[in-house]
Amino acid sequence: MAAGKESPRQKMINMMYLVLTAMLALQISNAILQKFQLLNNSLERANSSANETNEKSVGAIKKEIEKPGGEKYADVLRRANDVRKLTAEMDSYIGSLKQEVINAGGGFDAETGGVKNPSEEEKVAILMVGANKNGKGYELKKKLNEYVIALQKLGDPSVKMSNLAIDASEDPALAKTDVTTRKKDFSELYFAQTPVPAALAVLSQKQSEVRRLEAQTLEYLAKQVGIQEIKFDEIFAVVIPDARAVVAGQKYHAEIAIGAYSKSITPRISINGSSIPVKDGKGIYELTAQGGEYDKNGKLTRSFRASVSYPAPDGSLKTVDKEESYTVLQPSVQIESASLPPLYFKCANEIQTSSPGLGALYSPTFGGSGAEFIPGGGGKVTVVPNSAQVTMNVSNGGSVLKSFPFRVRRVPKPDVYFTNQSGAKLNEKGGETAASLRVINAVAAADENFKTTNPKDAAFRVAEYQVFLARGSKPLGSVVSNGGPANISSLAQQAQAGDRYVIEIKRVERRNFKGEIESVEIGSSSITTINLK
Structure with missing residues (x-):
């Protein structure tokens, strides 16, 4: 294989070569013979197409030389014609060998259109290998390699x-085959024990290699006179929608097309005259949309001029311009309240924000004064005030969309009440029966x-309280609880109608959203009296 970039057609031919090499190692069946015939037909069609393309290349060189001042390139045209002549001779020689191989197989069958005896191997081997390695395969090898030497003198000296x-020992594709195969020379490898369709496919493949080198050389010569074909070798899908967002019930319309670029050239792309970065043949244009005078729907239309410059086949620089517009939405x-x-104050206040205009582009950041702002994703933010006034600024893409002022409240005091051993609330007005109250x-x-708005901050508990049993102005005893139910059985044994329980709340706590414990001031509601009857 020669160096240099390969066309899609040549890549296909190279793949056929690998398939051909693999198939030659198989036991030949009728099905495989048919595959060889199909492979040969495909190669012959590709070779015919390559010949037409190469002829056009010479014609293009001739046109350039006919232009004023083009006579200085006369030697280039001479070399191009020499390339075509050498290739035609080589192609004709291989074509004559193919006819001899067909004759070895009994010639063409007029009824089937195929070779009469496609499985013939012995006569092919005699023709191409010979009893003493004097077959025409050795002459073919010599002519093919002499063709390469002659073409090298006419083409790019750097390639x-x-x-x-x-021979098999020189072919990387056969590096891992058995020792016997690796010892075969060119003729033995491709024409010994080889049926007619396989031998024809080998010869057609060599014709395709000849055409490839011819095309490579003519391309080099064309460049010498300023002709450089732009080959669009990278293809991608392009979707051009009328709109990125539609309302339910509205039609969505888009044009789908194929885009392509050439890896061999880098176009110059500019916006309003200023160059922009180019990657994989595409310009990258990015800017922060600027506001202005919006219409009644909060929209503003802006436009820009895109220019793409690229080298044309004649060596000149061509430029394509396009006006494009986009809509700026008022931020x-x-x-959502x-x-x-x-x-x-000092609580996790969760707020949900949204921006109908920005839609999927809404990716806010939060800041301001008087609080800590903790983003939660999806437009959510947790605001933890540390002062009496809070201002929250909502930004998107570095631009402030709006500022919101908030009033800050103190956390409401909890409602403290008391229950008995069964969980029922104590009757503070009517009193409780002395004998029945034990807890x-x-x-x-x-x-x-x-609790509804700030559930993560609404965990209160009475951390410490003391229960006194009093008769008149005299206390009879007390029980202290450090949280949880207070067992007052020792007081109940002394209690009688007319006495009272005096409950003093000493400490109330609240667990905030961070899991931290804070003391709660409950003021005058810290003492409660339960009369006994």
């Missing part, structure tokens, strides 16, 4: 062409509204 006919943001919610439990319940 070393590889021989077209090599907006809202809090009918009114601004109150914030509670008193103090409960601190969060304000219902606060």
